[in-house]
Amino acid sequence: MEFLLVQTLNGISYGLLLFMLSSGLTLVFSLMGVLNFAHASFYMLGAYFAYQVSTTIGFWPALAIAPVLVGAIGMLVERWGLRTVHRYGHVAELLFTFGLAYLIEEAVHLVWGRSSVEYRVPPDLDGPLFTIFTSQYPIYRGFMMLVSVAMLVSIWLVLTRTRIGLVIQAALTHPQTVEALGHNVPRVFMLVFGGGAALAGLAGVIGGNAFVTEPGMAAAVGPIIFVIVVVGGMGSLAGAFIASLLIGCMQTFAVSLDWSLAGITIAQAAPVLPYLLMVLLLIFRPKGLMGTREG
Amino acid sequence: MLEVRDLNAYYGKSHILHGVHLSVGDGEIVSLLGRNGVGRSTTIKSIMGMVECSGSVKFKGEEMVGLKAYRVAHKGLGYVPENRDIFPTLTVRQNLLLGRKSTRKTGRWKDEDMFELFPRLKERADTQAGVLSGGEQQMLTLCRTLMGDPELVMIDEPTEGLAPKIVEQVAGLFEEIKKRGISILLVEQKLAIALDISERLYVMGHGQIVFEGTPRDMRENAAVRKEWLEV
Ligand SMILES: Nc1ncnc2c1ncn2[C@@H]1O[C@H](COP(=O)(O)OP(=O)(O)OP(=O)(O)O)[C@@H](O)[C@H]1O
Numbered sequence: 207m208e209f210l211l212v213q214t215l216n217g218i219s220y221g222l223l224l225f226m227l228s229s230g231l232t233l234v235f236s237l238m239g240v241l242n243f244a245h246a247s248f249y250m251l252g253a254y255f256a257y258q259v260s261t262t263i264g265f266w267p268a269l270a271i272a273p274v275l276v277g278a279i280g281m282l283v284e285r286w287g288l289r290t291v292h293r294y295g296h297v298a299e300l301l302f303t304f305g306l307a308y309l310i311e312e313a314v315h316l317v318w319g320r321s322s323v324e325y326r327v328p329p330d331l332d333g334p335l336f337t338i339f340t341s342q343y344p345i346y347r348g349f350m351m352l353v354s355v356a357m358l359v360s361i362w363l364v365l366t367r368t369r370i371g372l373v374i375q376a377a378l379t380h381p382q383t384v385e386a387l388g389h390n391v392p393r394v395f396m397l398v399f400g401g402g403a404a405l406a407g408l409a410g411v412i413g414g415n416a417f418v419t420e421p422g423m424a425a426a427v428g429p430i431i432f433v434i435v436v437v438g439g440m441g442s443l444a445g446a447f448i449a450s451l452l453i454g455c456m457q458t459f460a461v462s463l464d465w466s467l468a469g470i471t472i473a474q475a476a477p478v479l480p481y482l483l484m485v486l487l488l489i490f491r492p493k494g495l496m497g498t499r500e501g
Numbered sequence: 502m503l504e505v506r507d508l509n510a511y512y513g514k515s516h517i518l519h520g521v522h523l524s525v526g527d528g529e530i531v532s533l534l535g536r537n538g539v540g541r542s543t544t545i546k547s548i549m550g551m552v553e554c555s556g557s558v559k560f561k562g563e564e565m566v567g568l569k570a571y572r573v574a575h576k577g578l579g580y581v582p583e584n585r586d587i588f589p590t591l592t593v594r595q596n597l598l599l600g601r602k603s604t605r606k607t608g609r610w611k612d613e614d615m616f617e618l619f620p621r622l623k624e625r626a627d628t629q630a631g632v633l634s635g636g637e638q639q640m641l642t643l644c645r646t647l648m649g650d651p652e653l654v655m656i657d658e659p660t661e662g663l664a665p666k667i668v669e670q671v672a673g674l675f676e677e678i679k680k681r682g683i684s685i686l687l688v689e690q691k692l693a694i695a696l697d698i699s700e701r702l703y704v705m706g707h708g709q710i711v712f713e714g715t716p717r718d719m720r721e722n723a724a725v726r727k728e729w730l731e732v
């Protein structure tokens with residue numbers, strides 16, 4: 207019981223973090239048709255920027271500054287990179303984001319070195335929040351959930367209650383019509399790409415110290431968020447949300463279970479589970495949980 | 502007001518328009534007729550900056566070729582797409598809101614004007630546009646573009662597949678548009694409507710203008726009707 211509760215909470219907080227990453231990826235995909243391989247690199251940049259800022263002026267400013275910086279980089283990438291490459295088609299765009307992911311990783315190597323950096327949970331947030339039976343639940347985990355939920359609500363409000371949100375929703379399906387009505391659609395693309403990057407950056411700020419900040423972190427989480435987008439259904443925010451929680455919980459439970467099957471423990475198999483889920487889903491329900499488009 | 506000269510348009514390698522010319526004067530209703538696939542939609546999309554093209558499109562004396570579609574819209578050209586291209590997941594009211602180019606300026610049209618013209622839209626103001634009937638969706642695309650306060654509006658096959666009674670309503674809207682000093686470039690299939698409401702007509706064939714004249718010229722010219730319009 208105790209195990210179940212704690213692991214569920216951990217799974218949800220990890221799942222929410224994954225949603226902060228996958229929401230941007232899926233929005234950018236459905237709006238611009240670009241599968242951004244460098245999306246997880248923005249997550250990594252968020253963590254490193256937060257480390258840098260928090261060692262000089264503290265964690266709280268970092269919480270705001272790092273995502274803004276990452277968002278600005280995202281907008282520059284869209285405006286001066288993707289938009290130019292777009293002319294040469296989707297393959298070129300894909301290769302571009304692929305290259306960008308390597309570029310960012312190398313840049314991180316150069317600036318911060320090849321091993322992990324000491325990005326720690328700030329002292330104000332260190333310690334137990336409450337105790338369930340005998341286990342203590344850390345404040346920081348609660349904080350992560352709070353930030354993620356706040357973000358979730360804000361995305362939803364922006365998309366459904368603001369004019370720019372309506373323009374984004376309409377541009378998802380009818381970009382040409384929206385532009386002919388006088389809306390600057392290229393700028394909307396840039397803002398969404400930047401917004402997605404900023405969200406990923408924020409996930410990096412709160413995830414980097416909960417887990418570990420190292421040059422391999424983008425490559426580790428990148429495939430997982432792709433799985434989420436595919437499982438949820440390409441381009442579906444609701445699908446990405448469900449898949450994030452599902453995979454978040456699945457991963458969290460799996461690594462802590464030592465039941466074994468044919469000599470392999472579930473914990474050992476944990477890293478494979480998301481991919482297994484994706485493969486099965488692609489076979490039995492190719493459009494994903496909530497997706498509308500086939501293939 | 503609108504002066505198109507030697508307009509050539511391409512989809513990738515295929516050359517669709519071959520030197521189209523036409524003009525629309527202040528407050529005029531002009532129709533562009535022709536069979537399916539002759540390039541009528543392509544003509545107005547090119548004017549709107551939505552298709553790669555060369556030639557000259559002067560609107561109020563200013564060159565539009567080379568401008569992005571949203572800039573052309575801001576110059577005062579409105580475009581009503583064919584196929585009832587509404588935003589299906591948004592409500593009727595939200596669709597109308599997206600027709601406005603800015604939240605500050607208010608043009609000659611308000612939501613209320615639209616609701617007065619089409620009471621059906623008022624009843625359904627907060628429903629998802631995707632569940633409206635075909636006729637209601639057509640009204641909505643028209644109204645949505647008018648909310649952006651264009652000075653000239655290009656309308657692509659507004660009456661296609663509509664019941665006669667709704668066609669009448671839509672024709673009524675054209676009168677209202679004209680009364681407010683807005684010019685119309687209308688793409689139509691139905692010759693009767695075009696003859697009825699327009700001051701001048703153009704007929705297209707194979708990506709070119711093959712006839713221009715008044716409704717009267719057209720009525721008298723059976724050869725053109727037979728060669729370029731009747732199926
Ligand atoms: N996106 C596109 N890509 C390639 N070719 C196109 C595209 N859109 C239209 N065409 C071609 O251009 C030609 C003109 O099309 P257009 O849509 O302008 O015709 P139209 O006169 O409006 O007829 P209708 O609306 O009745 O189909 C057609 O031969 C069509 O096949």
Ligand SMILES: [Mg+2]
Binds near residue numbers: 657
């Ligand atoms: Mg057409």
